[in-house]
Amino acid sequence: MAYGYFASMRTRPGRRAEVVAILLEGVDGLRAAGCSLYAVGASETDPDLILVSEIWESKGHHDRSLHLPETKAAIARAMPLLTGEFTNQEMTVLGGLGV
């Protein structure tokens, strides 16, 4: 059953574009890691909020991706630009379009 992950993260004031760029750098390797959707977006109403929606083959695929060297390097670079305010939600995908 596919696994969905949705996260929000707050950047330090004015640093959103930098964090978005970091999040988009590693896109090439995602499909091979079992990811079918990785959408990085910006809130229209909150200038320092980033939203990320992901769909993976399984929770295990997502969890393992967090241990890839390129992922860990990207997280380390983004961390100083974030406030630490972070939310996430996980789901088992039951159906729909494009899943």
Add this chain to the structure above:
Amino acid sequence: MAYGYFASMRTRPGRRAEVVAILLEGVDGLRAAGCSLYAVGASETDPDLILVSEIWESKGHHDRSLHLPETKAAIARAMPLLTGEFTNQEMTVLGGLGV
């Protein structure tokens, strides 16, 4: 720029499967309405929580879809099965995989 929408809704105890079935009934018409992703999922940790992740051509496409007769009929049928606890987040998609 693509538009992303993420929602959570709480069902009355034990009614989640019924609501999921209602949400999945109208999938066929979504692509023609400008939807590229519509993932309906269940929280693994909360037995009465449904999560929905969507990507549309634009916010206008999503907004207009809410006025389609079949959408309004589905909402009317689901409403009595929901508690009213509802959250949603909107984003402008900036990039990624599968978007």
